[in-house]
Amino acid sequence: MNTPHAIGLDIGGTHITAAVIDITEMKVIDYSLQKESFDSNLPVDQVMTIWEKAISAAIENSKIESMAGLAVCMPGPFDYQEGVCWIKGQSKYEHFYGLNVRNLLLDSLSLSADFPILFENDAVCFGKGEVFKQKENLSKKVIAITLGTGLGACFIDKGVSVTTGDLVPLDGEIYNLPYKEGIAEDYVSVRGLLSHYHALSGTTRNNGLELYNLAIKGDQLAISVFEKMGTDLAAIVIPWIQNFSADHIIIGGKIANAGALFLPSFTKSVKEAGIEVQVSVSNDNEAAALLGAVSLLCTSHSK
Numbered sequence: 001m002n003t004p005h006a007i008g009l010d011i012g013g014t015h016i017t018a019a020v021i022d023i024t025e026m027k028v029i030d031y032s033l034q035k036e037s038f039d040s041n042l043p044v045d046q047v048m049t050i051w052e053k054a055i056s057a058a059i060e061n062s063k064i065e066s067m068a069g070l071a072v073c074m075p076g077p078f079d080y081q082e083g084v085c086w087i088k089g090q091s092k093y094e095h096f097y098g099l100n101v102r103n104l105l106l107d108s109l110s111l112s113a114d115f116p117i118l119f120e121n122d123a124v125c126f127g128k129g130e131v132f133k134q135k136e137n138l139s140k141k142v143i144a145i146t147l148g149t150g151l152g153a154c155f156i157d158k159g160v161s162v163t164t165g166d167l168v169p170l171d172g173e174i175y176n177l178p179y180k181e182g183i184a185e186d187y188v189s190v191r192g193l194l195s196h197y198h199a200l201s202g203t204t205r206n207n208g209l210e211l212y213n214l215a216i217k218g219d220q221l222a223i224s225v226f227e228k229m230g231t232d233l234a235a236i237v238i239p240w241i242q243n244f245s246a247d248h249i250i251i252g253g254k255i256a257n258a259g260a261l262f263l264p265s266f267t268k269s270v271k272e273a274g275i276e277v278q279v280s281v282s283n284d285n286e287a288a289a290l291l292g293a294v295s296l297l298c299t300s301h302s303k
Contacts, residue, residue, distance in 0.1 A: 003068040005029070006297050007055060008290030010073045010122065012254070013040050013092035013149030017286045018054040020062035021294040026132055028287055032062035035286075040092045044099065048108040055109060069116030070105065071293035073125035075150050076173065080119040091191065092149055118296045122289060123152025124161050124172070126252045129292030130282060131159055143237065143246045146253035146285075151175040151185040153237075155244055167244050179236055187232045190255065196225045212258050223261060230262030234269030241275055252282035252289075 004024045010017040020032040034054045040047060059067070077086040083102030087093045102117045111117075127144030131137040138159045146152035153174040155162045163172035175185040186192055190208040197211055198204055200221050205211050215222035241249065251259065259281040267279055282288055 003066045005062070005064050005066065006068045006294045007058065007070045008073075008293045009051075009055065009070065010125070010286060010289040010293070011051075012075065012122065013090075014038070014254075016051055016054050017290065018051075018058040019286075019290050020058055020064055020067070021290060023068065023294060023298060026291055026295070028290060029062040029064065032058045033286070034058045034061070040096075041094045044095045044104070047093075047096075048104055051105070052108045069118065069297045070109075071125075071296050072101075072105075072117065072119045073122040073289045073293045074101070074119050075122050075152065076175075078119065078121070080121065083117065083119055090150065116297060118293075120293060120296055121152065121154065122146060124154040125292035125296075126152070126282070126285065126289045127154040127156050127250065127292065128159075128161065128295055129288030129290065130250045130252070131156055132291050132295060133284075133288055137248060137250075140247040141245055142248045142250060143241065143244065144250045144252065145174075145233070145237070147188065147233075147251065147255035148253040149190050151188045152253065155240075155246075162244075169240060174236060174240065177236060179232070184232075184236045188229055188236065192232075193225055193229055193255075196228060197222060200225065208255060208258075212261070215258070215261050226258055226261035227265040229255075230265035231269050233262070234266045234273075238270060238273050238275065241270070241277055242273075246277055248278040248280070250280055250282055252285040254285075256281050256285060 006021050006023055008019050008021045014037055016036050018034045020029040022029055034057045036050050036054045038050045084100050085096040088097050105117055123144060123146045126146050130144055142156045144154050155168045155172050162168050169177060177184045179187055193208060193211055194205055211222050215226055
């Protein structure tokens with residue numbers, strides 16, 4: 001690759017993180033990491049202005065002018081090949097349904113039509129990035145789980161993402177697995193935490209951080225909601241830990257910061273199922289996702 005730098009984007013329901021990555025060293029360039037929090041249900045042009053601001057600031061702060069491409073971690077459902085968003089009814093990106101995000105990025109950044117822009121599932125990017133960061137994982141079967149506005153997952157066998165076959169759920173996704181009265185994501189996500197807390201207390205909380213702060217201050221209902229989420233997550237993934245014969249589970253995403261509140265109940269349920277598996281929480285979600293995204297450019301370039 002002639003240009004050893006690329007832009008990595010991690011796009012979530014409430015944030016965008018942009019950075020310039022040194023592809024050779026697989027590391028984030030100093031001072032280039034930019035974060036913006038925003039409401040993804042804003043009109044498309046307003047969201048694109050926020051994205052463009054973050055990307056431009058990352059490039060400017062990196063002091064590097066030439067980029068090999070742009071690699072984007074994006075939540076699903078999304079056509080990663082074509083760059084088309086199919087997110088609907090998930091309280092995020094309501095105005096993006098059916099739009100080609102590759103074209104939106106090319107337009108807002110004034111890039112030529114042949115500039116490489118690649119997309120991948122946010123959980124797959126996170127998982128691949130964690131494998132890159134911890135080289136011992138390259139020989140293992142890893143399940144990476146992201147907990148935030150949604151519930152993401154990816155199954156990685158010796159560094160390769162597995163999305164087909166009997167060992168993993170359809171498309172390697174767990175958010176839409178049938179669970180209790182709905183699907184897994186209804187219970188294990190910010191939405192799940194807030195609705196469970198409301199059911200117990202009759203009180204509406206605005207976001208996950210508010211609930212986390214309550215739990216840290218000793219609110220027993222808030223604590224119980226996080227504990228229940230850990231139990232629910234275990235119930236959802238245990239059949240797939242067994243099926244995939246996973247060696248290591250890595251948990252990331254915004255809710256991962258509350259690991260002290262939900263991990264004990266998660267690991268207890270896993271142990272009670274007679275499963276021995278390494279469980280860890282990512283210490284750097286953002287860098288992992290960005291590195292995983294940019295690794296796509298290396299792969300596509302070598303094909």
